Amino acid sequence: MNNENIVEINNLKKGFDKGRIKALNGIDLQIRKGEFVSIIGPSGSGKSTLLNMIGALDTADEGLIRVDGNDLSQKNDLSDFRSKKIGFIFQLHNLIPNLNVLENVTIPMYGNGYNSKQMSARAMKLLKYVKLQDKATRKPTELSGGERQRVAIARALANKPSIVLADEPTGSLDSKNGQMILKRLKELHEKENVTLIMVTHDMNVASMADRTIKVLDGKIQT
């Protein structure tokens, strides 16, 4: 971890339903490069919206959001940014059912200058990293919940992102598999120095992070 901020957010506001619902109501936040941050808060507090904004899945109504040097409030097409800078891990693994494990990991690499062989080689390397190389040709339905989530981790790392965003990554897993996934994420953060931002509602899970941010009613609680 160094002192350079990878995420800078000032007075970020986001509303839904024509502004009637204020999901984010003036967020100020800085996250350093290589930091492991957990965002906690009850349902509807705005934590997932905040994560989506950092991941450029949604745009701000007001305020400034700069991620890895990119001013997201100024850009129209953010697909390139998402492709090169962000790795997403969802609560539900969201793997493509008709593709095998290896093919699922290659999905983010399309359009990034890899050929088929390079894509497969990189995906296999990532599968080794999550210890699933022997299941490369299996379909997601043939894997356990924990294994699927490990495939999702490998997919998130496909394009060597600077930030990995995890939205309740253990939310659909039993405690044993959940612990295993958290261990993998912690390892990823420590060994690869990847900035990790994780949304959770579980205090135990959140405590594994370097820093915990509490969001309530669209604002950060200090």
Added chain:
Amino acid sequence: MSFIKLMAKNPFRNRARLALSVIGIAIGIATIVALGMVTDGLKLSVEEQLKTGGADFVVVKNTTSESSSGSEAINEKRVDEISKMNGVKQAAGISTSGMTVNGDRLNLAGVNSKDLNMLGAKITQGKAFSADDKNELILGKLASDRLKKKVGDTVTLNGNKYTITGIFETGNVNLDSIGALPLKKLQKMDEEDGKVYMIYVKINSGQDLKTVSKSVEKAYPGELTSLASLEDYQKADNSLNMIETATMAISLLAIIVGGIGIINTMIMSVFERTREIGVLKSVGWKSRRILGMILGESIVLTLIAGMVGIILGFIGIEVIMNFSEIPIPLTFTPVLALKALGIAILVGIIGGLYPAIRASRLAPTEALRYE
């Protein structure tokens, strides 16, 4: 896995839906292929007939002219007159009719024995009829097979017995399905003495076909027209044009119906994969890549349907024609296959475009929330 392979793999996720969609479009493509085979076959047959035998061009009544009486018969005197025109080597009057023989329809051509060479018929069994006053007949190979008649057998035409003196072959399905008998006999049978329906004209060597055929038309303005090519034939006879128009209309209908089917299939597919599209967007896929993927899947689907349709159409029309009493020549050309595949791709593009645009415009957060 390449992007194209990925696209090609996706339609196979739901095999039952794929099969139903393919069948729906394949039926339309099969119809296009079947009708195309008939139209092309008829065209080829006309071209063959125009080129068959010794005739260089055919003269028929100009039924499109305002001065025409509406009758298709030509006064037989014209045959003699044309044979004496500059550049003409031989002119043969031909009469046509149809009779029922043993419950089967037999088309007949009346031609003078001295003009049999103009039909381009090669006698393969027996001999040609030699006199114009005898009840003699020659049969095309296909007609003799269909009627199960051989040389020496008799057939009854209009109450009179005719002896089959020979079997001929021209290589043309239409001509090989007819019988030929002396012109006078057919005219008498049809009570059309002094009338012919076509005049086959052979020109002298070194003469220009167009010049001679035009000079015949000029000699009988509004009365006669000459057919030297398929285009001439189509101008004089609307039936081929009508079949072509009908084929086009059916093709258009197939595109519309197939297109609607594809829209439905692809919208269902996009609907079911909303969350997946959200994931693709979240990992950085551009909208145009998603558009390309859905459109590509649609084209893969219709290409499969196109190939199935071509096979279905080919087999279907061959089977139908096997049971048909009217021999219709069928021609399958690579151009027809490419046309069918082209239509299939067009259906894929038209049908896939809207679902593809819809998928590409999905907001990632909404798509990811989709249950």
